[in-house]
Amino acid sequence: MAARSCLHLLIILAAGVLQAARAQPDSNGFISIDCGLSGTASYVDNATKLSYSPDAAFTDAGTNNNISVEYFSPANSRIFDNVRSFPSGAAPRSCYTLSSLVAGLKYLVRANFMYGNYDGLRRPPVFDLYAGVNFWRTVNITDAAASITAEAIIVVPEDSMQVCLLNTGAGTPFISGLDLRPLKNSLYPQANATQGLVMVDRVNYGPTDTFIRYPDDPRDRGWRPLIDTTRYVEVSTTKTVQNVAKDLFEVPSAVMQTAITPRNASDSIEVYWTADPSAASAGDPPPGYIAIMHFSELQLVQGNAVRAFNISLNDEWLDRMMPDYLYADADYNTVPFRGSNRYNLTFRATANSTMPPIINALEIFSVIPTTNVPTYAKDVSGITAIKKQYEVKQSWMGDPCVPKTLAWDWLTCSYAISSSPTITGVYENNPDLCIDDTCPSPNGKPKLAIYISVPIVAVTMILVLVLFCLLRxxxxxxxxxxxxxxxxxxxxxxxxxxxxxxxxxxxxxxxxxxxxxxxxxxxxxxxxxxxxxxxxxxxxxxxxxxxxxxxxxxxxxxxxxxxxxxxxxxxxxxxxxxxxxxxxxxxxxxxxxxxxxxxxxxxxxxxxxxxxxxxxxxxxxxxxxxxxxxxxxxxxxxxxxxxxxxxxxxxxxxxxxxxxxxxxxxxxxxxxNHDSDTHVSTSILVGTPGYIDPEYVISKFFFIYYIQSLTTK
The missing domain is CATH 1.10.510.10 (Transferase(Phosphotransferase) domain 1)
Incomplete structure (x- = not known):
């Protein structure tokens, strides 16, 4: 009975640990969350075969909601069937915490949204999205049936990061799904410790209806199919398109096997995008843009045939391209394009080219600064323990000190130019808490002593219980x-x-x-x-x-x-x-x-x-x-x-x-083996004298082992 009682108590104490364990990345390092999914069971996505988990282990705020039945569609991903919303009355910032990451590694993080009139109000909201302590983008929902994907490539400074939704007073923030995918640090060199990339569009030219994700793309990037059949024709191959050595983007062969070329061989290829004001936070200048153009020759060019073309942006020449046969290549800018409301890319054959231009895929990113650094990690761990101990959910969300306008109530933070912010004071100006002996609690002891001693006593009791159970x-x-x-x-x-x-x-x-x-x-x-x-x-x-x-x-x-x-x-x-x-x-x-x-x-x-x-x-x-x-x-x-x-x-x-x-x-x-090992050999002392496992301590061979350890000192 004693063993059973110990086990029961340990299970109760370990419940929080087990919940955190379910929040770990999978074998690929992927974290895949279905936000608003009830219960504790995960499921496998039909298209990607990736396992999606409920979000209860990643956030302690918000409520689960199903979208209205009129917006259910078998064609949609299951993550859009439900949402987690963060209604008014909660903290202005509501966050998900993604743990067990590698500090300094580059990650792709993706948030998905579909309103689906989940609240019955038919009022799609507008709110801001943050990657950690840095502004990501504004989410502006205009159509209840439309899905919106926000995707960024960032370098994570700590071994965890938060994705936060900020209520800006234009409706209740919500989220449908959240994904995180690790990337090699060599990929997308435009993303670094001070600058992140926010996806504007990622296009796979040629197909009309084949959307490519994992497993065709091991990084689980989403490639949208696109072709204007009135102007362009598809060029394709079934042969593998290989990546060049030290490829900076590693576009999958399934994407590079298709391309477009002008239907009229003398025409050029033209693509464009417009500046998006939601890509910059209020008061910041318009964002800059990075264009990454992917090329591969899919036709075996014979004889004197030549495929060569110039690339220009808003009629300014950028580069000249001659794609290699069945090898992926890319052309891109490292300094962001700025200063225009519309950006036009043109691909036009050179004078000596006998073949029209070609393009296989295109990625467009806006650039966001990631210069804000989170609060000192050990300060965060300490204040988070207090938050958990006293179940503070309504006002303490996200980073404790950053941004300054969202710093937690009752904290005093110090902001140094060359280092992380630190927490220098707790509960200052809180009328309900006294921190000196002049303001005792009802039992006569200073309140601060109670606040500090409770966690220590709790930890001590857990430790004693574990050791007791180990021995009993x-x-x-x-x-x-x-x-x-x-x-x-x-x-x-x-x-x-x-x-x-x-x-x-x-x-x-x-x-x-x-x-x-x-x-x-x-x-x-x-x-x-x-x-x-x-x-x-x-x-x-x-x-x-x-x-x-x-x-x-x-x-x-x-x-x-x-x-x-x-x-x-x-x-x-x-x-x-x-x-x-x-x-x-x-x-x-x-x-x-x-x-x-x-x-x-x-x-x-x-x-x-x-x-x-x-x-x-x-x-x-x-x-x-x-x-x-x-x-x-x-x-x-x-x-x-x-x-x-x-x-x-x-x-x-x-x-x-x-x-x-x-x-x-x-x-x-x-x-x-308790059944077959009837003795512990004492002829050879292994390990370090004086350090003995509890299993030896509680066995009848302890004294023999102990005497031998003394004689060898």
């Missing part, structure tokens, strides 16, 4: 992860390696030694050193930061420990265990590639050697202890047979940007 529960946990306790890693059919060990079968990415040299810039930056060897900082090609643990030839941890750690980390997955991204077993070179933990080890923080020279607060220490205990409980109770780490110490507990704890270094771990 002797029944086996759920067998979610099966680990073979005795055998070596499974070998491939081609036999053993030069060390005589079976080749390991891993689901993770396999790196060569040259790959490691590239991603670590030839092992330039050392993060640390352990028994296995040095750990180096690296960046993968798509921008993901990693830690590379390279085994040195003099390491006292050999092939057996390498294989054991790799074997374990391919089979266990938990938010408080460091994740393995891949491995290298290239001749004599062995390495493991992990997720990067930016704040280093717990030992560095306790000893005062962290880069910020800041002591951990007691709340942070308790939370780190709790998260470490959760990781151990998963190893002991969530794996069958249980896994015993055997070297849990402060240097093997790593911290990420949010100071979230994850256990690392599984080279000395052991699978322990």
């Amino acid at each position: 529960r002797k029944t086996k946990g759920s067998a979610n992860n099966i680990v073979n306790p005795h055998s070596e890693p499974t070998s491939h059919s081609h036999g053993s390696d030069s060390y005589g060990h079976g080749s390991i079968q891993l689901e993770n990415r396999r790196f060569t030694y040259k790959d490691l040299q590239m991603i670590t810039n030839n092992f330039e930056q050392v993060l640390g050193k352990g028994g296995f060897g040095y750990v180096y900082y690296g960046i993968l090609e798509e921008g993901t930061q990693v830690a590379v643990k390279l085994r040195s030839q003099s390491s006292n941890q050999g092939v057996k420990e390498f294989l054991r750690e790799a074997q374990i980390l391919t089979r266990i997955h938990h938010k408080n265990l460091v994740s393995m991204i891949g491995y290298c077993k290239d001749g004599e070179y062995m390495a493991l590639v992990y997720e990067y933990m930016s704040e280093g080890t717990l030992e560095e923080h306790i000893a005062g050697r962290d880069r910020n020279k800041r002591n951990l607060t007691w709340t942070e220490r308790l939370r780190i202890a709790l998260e470490s205990a959760q990781g151990l409980e998963y190893l002991h109770k969530g794996c069958s047979p249980p896994l015993i780490h055997r070297d849990v110490k402060a240097t093997n507990i790593l911290l990420n940007m949010k100071l979230e704890a994850k256990i690392a270094d599984f080279g000395l771990s052991k699978a322990f």
Whole structure:
């Protein structure tokens, strides 16, 4: 009964954690949200086969609504069947929080809207959309049946971002769907840390009705089909159109396989767009524009035939183009076009060209500044904990300090020119709260003491409960992860390696030694050193930061420990265990590639050697202890047979940007089968003397192990 009671209490306490876990990106790094979808169940979109989740895990504001039945259409995406609206009385800014991102990486973020007279008022609204703390665009709904897509490409400064809807007094903001897609940092170089791109249009020339998205486009960009059959004819091929080396846009072959050319061979191709005032916030100058034109020759040009054409904008020459056969190429501007209400692109054959111009696809973006920076991340974490503790929903939404006009009530923020804003005071000028001993609460204690002590007591109680349950529960946990306790890693059919060990079968990415040299810039930056060897900082090609643990030839941890750690980390997955991204077993070179933990080890923080020279607060220490205990409980109770780490110490507990704890270094771990393992070997002491797992502590072999550890000191 005691074990069952503990489990019941832990489930209740973990409810918030489980809700956050459902809000993680999928295996592609995609986040796909159906806004206003009731319940907790996800569904698979028929067209893209992507899984869409309800939005309750991403926002704590607004209400769910279905569109009017007259606007339901089987042809529409399911996300348009319902909306989440943010009625008056709420905060002027209502936000979605997208987490588990990579700071500094480039993302495509897309919001979808269809009014559908969900409120029965037949009054479509106008409101502003923000990407984080920067203005994105104005959403102006004019037709209840029309869908509007707002899409931007931005560099995310933190490991999370918010998409916010701002009520401007012209109707209730609402949203139908929200998508986020990671991009390589090399793509769309016009988007950077200070400038974002907002999509005006993305056109696939040639088809009449084929809308291309994922999986044809691995980035899940939407390509709208377009052809004016009165002026142009389609040119197409079934052969693959390849991307050039270091392609900056990676347009999919399905888009590049079609193009248009003038029906009259002597004519030019003309396209245009008009300046959109909704692309700039009030008081800002009209936006600038980026045009990206995509070309590929789809016909085999023979003999003396030539296809060459000039490109001009508003009759000013830009460039000359001769597309290559079945290779994608692009022409684009890096300095935004400005100063016109209408922009006309013209593609006209050169004097020596025997063939008319051609264009396969076109992307038009307006440019937005992203120079506003969010509030200091640790200040945000702290004030968010207070917000959650006291369930403040109506007035505290979005970034606490930015923009200044939307800063949270009762906060005092400091704005420095060269750094992030910081929170310098809480609850100032709040008549209902006293912050000194002169204004006691009804029980005689200062109110501030109550506000501070409540979260600490709550965290302490949770920690004590977890540790109590770890010690009291002797029944086996759920067998979610099966680990073979005795055998070596499974070998491939081609036999053993030069060390005589079976080749390991891993689901993770396999790196060569040259790959490691590239991603670590030839092992330039050392993060640390352990028994296995040095750990180096690296960046993968798509921008993901990693830690590379390279085994040195003099390491006292050999092939057996390498294989054991790799074997374990391919089979266990938990938010408080460091994740393995891949491995290298290239001749004599062995390495493991992990997720990067930016704040280093717990030992560095306790000893005062962290880069910020800041002591951990007691709340942070308790939370780190709790998260470490959760990781151990998963190893002991969530794996069958249980896994015993055997070297849990402060240097093997790593911290990420949010100071979230994850256990690392599984080279000395052991699978322990309660049914078949009748003793724990004491002939060899492994790990660091003085650090003993709870499973050893509560076993009858603890005293033997403890005596041995003392004799080896």
